[in-house]
Amino acid sequence: MLNPDLVGRTFTGAASTTITQESITAFAHALGEENISVAPPTFGITVTLAQSQTLLQDSGLDWTRVVHGDQRFEIHTPIVAGMSLTCECTIESARVVAGNEIVSVKADLLSDSKLVASTWATLVFRG
Amino acid sequence: MSTFTVGQELAPYIFIINRKKLVIYAEASGDRNPIHLNEEIAKSVGLENVIAHGMYTMGLAGQYVSTIAGSANVKEFSARFIKPVVVPADTDVELVMSATVTEVNTSSIRLEINAICNEVKVLGMAKALIAL
Numbered sequence: 070m071l072n073p074d075l076v077g078r079t080f081t082g083a084a085s086t087t088i089t090q091e092s093i094t095a096f097a098h099a100l101g102e103e104n105i106s107v108a109p110p111t112f113g114i115t116v117t118l119a120q121s122q123t124l125l126q127d128s129g130l131d132w133t134r135v136v137h138g139d140q141r142f143e144i145h146t147p148i149v150a151g152m153s154l155t156c157e158c159t160i161e162s163a164r165v166v167a168g169n170e171i172v173s174v175k176a177d178l179l180s181d182s183k184l185v186a187s188t189w190a191t192l193v194f195r196g
Numbered sequence: 197m198s199t200f201t202v203g204q205e206l207a208p209y210i211f212i213i214n215r216k217k218l219v220i221y222a223e224a225s226g227d228r229n230p231i232h233l234n235e236e237i238a239k240s241v242g243l244e245n246v247i248a249h250g251m252y253t254m255g256l257a258g259q260y261v262s263t264i265a266g267s268a269n270v271k272e273f274s275a276r277f278i279k280p281v282v283v284p285a286d287t288d289v290e291l292v293m294s295a296t297v298t299e300v301n302t303s304s305i306r307l308e309i310n311a312i313c314n315e316v317k318v319l320g321m322a323k324a325l326i327a328l
Contacts, residue, residue, distance in 0.1 A: 072297060078234070091314075092224075095223070095224040096221075096224045096255075097223060097267075098222045098224070099217070099221040099223075099224035099225070099252075099255075099258055100221075100252075100255045100256055100258070100263065101211070101233075101256070102259045104267060104268065105265060106268075107267050107268045108267065109258055109259060109262065109267050110256060110258040110261075110262065110267055110270035110273050110324075111254055111258045111273070114225065114227075114251050115225050115226050116228060118225075118226065118251075119226060134223075136199045136277075137249075137250040138276065138277060139274070139275065139276040139277060139279050139320075139321075140250070140251065140254060140274065140275060140277075141270050141274035141275075142272065142273045142274065143271070144270060144271055144272070144273070144283075147267065147268040159322065174263045189274075
């Protein structure tokens with residue numbers, strides 16, 4: 070169970086992630102995208118997923134029972150190689166529906182304190 | 197630049213998904229959850245078979261909408277994962293991607309994306325805002 074006190078709290082990932090061209094290329098090619106000058110629109114998930122996972126593991130939820138419910142991206146600046154991204158995660162809500170715990174996490178990606186993208190994920194922890 | 201009209205349907209594209217591609221996506225994304233890679237584990241947690249990462253399906257939808265004006269011009273992108281894409285061993289699964297223009301502005305368009313696998317809609321409320 071998620072501690073209800075954690076809802077609304079923001080956590081900043083300890084380490085920044087420096088984006089390499091190799092990681093953009095591998096991600097783009099996995100999706101069949103040939104243009105590798107900027108990252109594909111969903112690339113941010115490679116940073117936010119790991120950060121949300123860490124955040125929620127610390128919060129006592131069982132990650133092995135997670136299903137991705139939905140995902141949203143608002144992209145202000147395309148991600149390119151060389152960016153150093155930090156991730157700020159906020160648990161926006163947590164509720165129990167039919168025995169499943171549904172947690173909404175907002176994750177902002179920042180480069181030099183400027184917002185690159187905001188992402189929202191709904192994660193369903195099957196009860 | 198081509199012009200767009202509300203209600204216009206974009207040409208569909210068929211993506212092929214198989215186990216090998218899921219392994220490549222798992223490595224590239226860092227999401228190595230075994231339900232996307234290992235049949236035994238997938239079945240042990242009650243799934244019919246290995247399923248594609250929701251983010252892989254969404255990533256393919258992102259690639260599809262990126263063909264309009266490039267990845268750099270996808271400004272908003274969202275989807276619900278309503279049905280799994282089941283990927284049996286040694287099978288090429290077809291994912292049919294299409295989109296309808298829902299809004300036309302001076303410098304952007306909004307799209308509703310349809311992702312169909314075995315005649316079942318796998319993404320819900322899949323939408324994108326594309327800058328032109």
